[in-house]
Amino acid sequence: MFGLPWHIILPTLLGSLLVGAMCSSVGTFVVRMKLSSLGFAMSHAAFAGAALGLMLTVADPIWTAILFAVVMAAVLGPVSDLSRLQVDTVVGATFPLTMALGLIFINKAPSSGIGSGALSLLWGSVLGITMAQVYVLAGVFVLLVGVLIVFGKEFFALLLDRKLARASGLNTQRTFYILLFLVALIVAVSLRVTGGLLIYALMILPASAAFQWAYDIKKIFLISPLFGLLAALSGFLLSLGADLPMGASIALCCAAIFFGSVLLSPKRRRQAA
């Protein structure tokens, strides 16, 4: 297929699809709760962590990326609660910090300067992923499904209205922190596929597109990962067919799905009528 052997095609395809489904699923929360900068912040934290891994020459920088993203998740919620600031504002404060750390770590890495390792973290290099890394993605996917089942009611109520959810007896703070950890973990493990700069597209655009098609959050939860899968698959085919970078191809397909949904949205037609 496309002149590439199956042992490269298969992990690439599976990795892209898993990342597409996971990012667009948590993207539904991120979009509904107006936390669109969250994906951005997490990806830069994960990038800084991966850069630290490169500097320390660890075997797989993805683990230091996960560590940094999870620490970011652990910091964001409490800092936002303590300072009584919106999470978006706290994200704005942490963003330059993680970006600066990332650049310093890369600068101090043994192969000084922005080498191919760092570039692949920024732009993604899905063709380089192995089946072992696909298993990690699959593990996080299973975890995501498990968390959505166990905390489904909490998440549902939280998305409706945080104050109402709390007033009806739900621990909204715990649920919100779980969501932050979930986003952090998914961003970190997806970094290799889409890269730190483009993961934002996969998190925000399929979910935003899904919101164009339905008024029912349950349907949106089904449509969003479907769009994520579609973007990943079409991006995969576009990349191999036109010899384009994988992460950029997936991001382009995300954008096409989003703008197509905005144009064709039944909500727009109803409002215009």
Place this chain on the structure above:
Amino acid sequence: MDDVVTLVDVRATYEGERYATLAGVTLSLAAREQLAITGPNGAGKTTVLEVINGLLPITSGTVRTLGCAMTPTSHRLRSQIAYVPQNLFFPPDTPFLVRDVVLAARFGKPGRLKPAMAAERRSVDRALEAVGIDALSRRPIGRLSGGQQRKALLARALAQEARLLLLDEPTANLDPTAKQEVANLVARVRRDLGAAAVVVSHESGPLLEASDRAIRIESGRIAGEIELARIIAMAR
């Protein structure tokens, strides 16, 4: 019978505020009683409700709700209290159906892993029918009028099978007919559930007239009890 709510010399301050919003409030609410709280804007009426359901921590005093000490982490206790916040209005693009908004009121109850069963869905249907918006159950909540959204929030109280209703300005911005409908609904919810209610309102109207007692709050203190006859007279 024990009081449903007991506040003893409660003081509370919102974070960042220099002065206490509640400056020593003492009140009680008997089972099945409806208490109305009136007073000017900023007097502390909403704060009383937030203290009763533990959404706002107190700085001193005692709060007992449904026989238990109420704190911000009393999640299970809060699942027995229906709260209709002030000015809660769902914008048109809110991606939730009316029946799901009502169903979500039950999610604080034990049995998190249990999916919403047929019995639960039936209780939602009954609640929607009781408040007269069962025909709208599959419509997006944001597409309903202000009065219909208020009814959906009252349906949540029914579906939640709450023992205490905390209603903050539930008839604000409604026309006289809708105000009367909401008052009738609150009476019905209280009767069906055997619940007590605290109703906050800065204006007189049918909901206040239906109360057993009314108190007036000024500057974070209870300024006194108001005779209901006076409220009714003021309304006319």
